[in-house]
Amino acid sequence: MRLAIIVNHPENSDPPTSPAELHKTLIARIAANRDRDAFRALFEHFGPRVKALMVKAGADHAMAEDLVQDVMMTVWRKVELYTPQRGAVGTWIYTIARNARIDRLRRHSSRPYEDLDGLELPSDEPSGEDELQASQQAEQVGEALAELPDEQRRIIELAFIQDKSQSEIADQLALPLGTVKSRMRLAYQKLKARLEHSR
């Protein structure tokens, strides 16, 4: 309901055409005006998805809810660091969730894991081509994942969703470490071919 209201907001003379475009518009409104309606729309979309990610990675519901709060606080505080060449908004939020997951579930350190936030170098200046690519990327990734053999897709899901390390994946699937690595490489090569083809 709320998304529909925002799409029809009178200030949006050019309504976004896809969810990915809508998310970028919401981010731009938060960055420009600390727009709380835009933040609520983003929270209502991504909050439950971030929670699902944390539960699948082994967090209980209370911890998962806490992590949703942390992740969305980071989105609010660091919204200026989102740039379209980082990919879709969902990809950026995934990386924030991934880092929060590392901090809370695994690392137990007071110093936050900061990764590459804010590391956009001069060569990363946005171009129209990059933005186009970013908006198509999610679709391409979905198609490429669907085409992977089950044994490769399973490894990707264990790594990205269930937060398993390479050696944990090897243990869980009773495979040699080398096999896990080579399946990761094969999966990535197919995904890469698809993503580069989309340029």
Place this chain on the structure above:
Amino acid sequence: MNVCHHLDDATLLRYASGGLDEAFSTVVASHIAMCDECRHAARSAEAIGGYLLEDGEPEVLSTGAFDRIMERLDSASAPAAEPVAPEPTGDVPLPLRRFVGHSLDAVSWKTVAPGVRKHAIALPSGSASSLYMLSIAPGKAVPEHGHGGDEMTLILSGAYQDALGRFGPGDIADLDEHVEHQPKVEPGEPCICLVATEAPTRFKGLFSRLLQPLVGI
């Protein structure tokens, strides 16, 4: 930066999915900071996570979740938008600066063998892998060694050569335990590198083995 040696594809996926421990992710992030190609590749690999985040079945949030975050936003004493401080220029890649500052000249070294100086980086307790920097004198050869586990070496300045080729600034040797190599630093300037190792490195020869406790690499 003209980078010739890049990350293994499996490493890119491990980094993007958060599967590397702190020592290895610091080396990978530092390489990515120096290498346009791998930075773009990492962004693409992160898109897998973005897709899977969108694609999964959402979990219903407890009632009032949004109100709670709004309260936190209102009660935060700092302004909501933290100004991004301009980074001082320096030759230390950004992801490494929180450990050693922004200048390689300011790193404190401890001599561990003739021509080899080491700076150990303390990680949170519970980190199984170790992270350290080495400064190896010009012309110095490091004894041939295999690896007891994964090892990654990122060149920050200077260069060395081994059977895999020449490794200069920004290049990463992303090796698994089966690779044996004998790096020799080029004449001229020391080679400063950032290293993550999963397990103590095993040296091959007897003399090298005697050296290992000294070098600690």
